[in-house]
Amino acid sequence: MERRKFLSAAALLALKPTFGNLYQSNPEFYLNRNADNVELWKDLRALFPLQKGRTYLNNGTMGITPYPVLQAVEQSFLTAATEGAYPGHSDELLKLIAGLTGVTADEITITKNVSEGTNHVCWGIPLKAGDEVILSTHEHVGGCLPWIHRSKSEGIVIKTFHPGKNAEETLRNFEKAITKKTRVVAVPHIPCTIGQILPVKEICALAKSKNIITAVDGAHPLGMIQFNIREIGCDYYYGCIHKWALGPLGTGFLYISKNILEKTKCTHIAAYSSATFNMTSNPPTMGELVPTASRFTYGTFSGPLFDGAIKALQLYNDIGPDKIEKRIRGLATYLQDKLLELGNKVEVITSTEAASRGAQISFRINNGNKKATQDFQSECNKKNIVIRYVGESDLDCLRVSTHYYNMEDEVDLLVDELKKYIGG
Numbered sequence: 001m002e003r004r005k006f007l008s009a010a011a012l013l014a015l016k017p018t019f020g021n022l023y024q025s026n027p028e029f030y031l032n033r034n035a036d037n038v039e040l041w042k043d044l045r046a047l048f049p050l051q052k053g054r055t056y057l058n059n060g061t062m063g064i065t066p067y068p069v070l071q072a073v074e075q076s077f078l079t080a081a082t083e084g085a086y087p088g089h090s091d092e093l094l095k096l097i098a099g100l101t102g103v104t105a106d107e108i109t110i111t112k113n114v115s116e117g118t119n120h121v122c123w124g125i126p127l128k129a130g131d132e133v134i135l136s137t138h139e140h141v142g143g144c145l146p147w148i149h150r151s152k153s154e155g156i157v158i159k160t161f162h163p164g165k166n167a168e169e170t171l172r173n174f175e176k177a178i179t180k181k182t183r184v185v186a187v188p189h190i191p192c193t194i195g196q197i198l199p200v201k202e203i204c205a206l207a208k209s210k211n212i213i214t215a216v217d218g219a220h221p222l223g224m225i226q227f228n229i230r231e232i233g234c235d236y237y238y239g240c241i242h243k244w245a246l247g248p249l250g251t252g253f254l255y256i257s258k259n260i261l262e263k264t265k266c267t268h269i270a271a272y273s274s275a276t277f278n279m280t281s282n283p284p285t286m287g288e289l290v291p292t293a294s295r296f297t298y299g300t301f302s303g304p305l306f307d308g309a310i311k312a313l314q315l316y317n318d319i320g321p322d323k324i325e326k327r328i329r330g331l332a333t334y335l336q337d338k339l340l341e342l343g344n345k346v347e348v349i350t351s352t353e354a355a356s357r358g359a360q361i362s363f364r365i366n367n368g369n370k371k372a373t374q375d376f377q378s379e380c381n382k383k384n385i386v387i388r389y390v391g392e393s394d395l396d397c398l399r400v401s402t403h404y405y406n407m408e409d410e411v412d413l414l415v416d417e418l419k420k421y422i423g424g
């Protein structure tokens with residue numbers, strides 16, 4: 001049943017060279033058009049294998065991989081298999097991520113996902129029983145489980161704060177959670193729940209003034225909004241390429257500031273963590289850990305996925321981060337305005353403050369039926385519309401993500417379904 005909804009692999013292969021070539025042979029087709037030009041986005045939509053009739057508004061869970069990226073991955077796997085070429089470390093991906101986030105390549109290490117970065121940080125910061133760590137109540141399971149597990153196993157104490165309606169309220173709530181025992185704050189830049197952009201720069205500045213270590217979960221920003229880690233001022237920043245940057249699944253990164261690298265315990269060590277070792281001496285010895293964040297990338301890795309990630313970031317740069325941000329924030333505003341027009345049966349939860357609104361809008365249905373929000377998601381599933389149910393922190397809401405491959409008529413379709421639902 002499920003299979004019929006998608007193009008067969010053979011059909012995909014038949015299409016792929018056409019669209020891949022369209023991009024490769026004709027990159028000018030988007031360069032001279034600005035973010036307001038809908039035709040530009042329609043043309044770019046052709047780079048995505050998404051099936052016609054499938055309204056995918058869930059990029060916050062997983063980005064759709066465009067053909068040029070799929071091709072890069074396939075080509076790289078083929079090269080490895082035909083030449084027996086073992087993937088070596090290349091600085092290209094590190095440089096691309098560093099360039100996009102305002103830091104240097106030696107402060108970036110590649111991970112397979114956000115959770116891996118969170119774990120390196122959570123277990124790498126020296127803490128003792130009773131030390132307090134502040135998290136938000138809107139954490140993703142991957143953002144909080146490592147800390148909760150450490151609190152169970154090592155007795156650190158977790159304190160939480162609620163994101164507010166706007167940046168100012170969020171900052172005030174965070175401030176109230178600080179005590180003399182606070183050692184770390186680990187917060188999402190954009191939570192998975194309601195997509196609100198949190199004031200991480202202000203949170204980090206306040207934390208720094210009290211000698212608190214700062215870690216930012218950046219699962220969502222890369223590819224959605226432009227940001228500068230140095231300006232945010234955090235010690236650690238962990239994100240991924242497989243959401244808004246539209247890279248292959250299983251690609252992430254971790255930033256570790258130079259100032260904190262040596263103080264961070266490296267819990268996983270293997271090939272590439274250190275340049276030398278000697279098993280014939282007694283006792284066996286190893287050299288120093290390499291002096292860069294890449295000491296955290298160890299052992300054989302999926303080079304082809306990294307090659308796909310490079311392609312995804314090149315495509316992002318080619319189209320233009322500014323243009324993409326305008327487009328996807330514009331679509332989110334378009335959706336939010338339409339939801340706000342629907343009256344009190346639809347409660348828009350994501351902040352309407354422009355600085356706090358990214359490319360995800362969350363809402364819940366208040367029509368007297370306690371199950372309405374979940375029911376509506378089931379209705380959407382039946383109509384081939386994909387949105388995410390948010391059960392975290394009992395929020396009971398729906399999150400809609402809009403990327404540049406989404407079109408206004410897809411947003412209209414969702415809103416029309418919602419009108420039908422609340423009207424009935």
Ligand SMILES: Cc1ncc(COP(=O)(O)O)c(C=O)c1O
Nearest residue numbers: 113114115140142143188192219
């Ligand atoms: C805010 C946030 N943090 C962490 C994660 C975990 O990401 P990953 O699955 O790449 O480990 C997610 C995933 O959706 C997320 O939204």
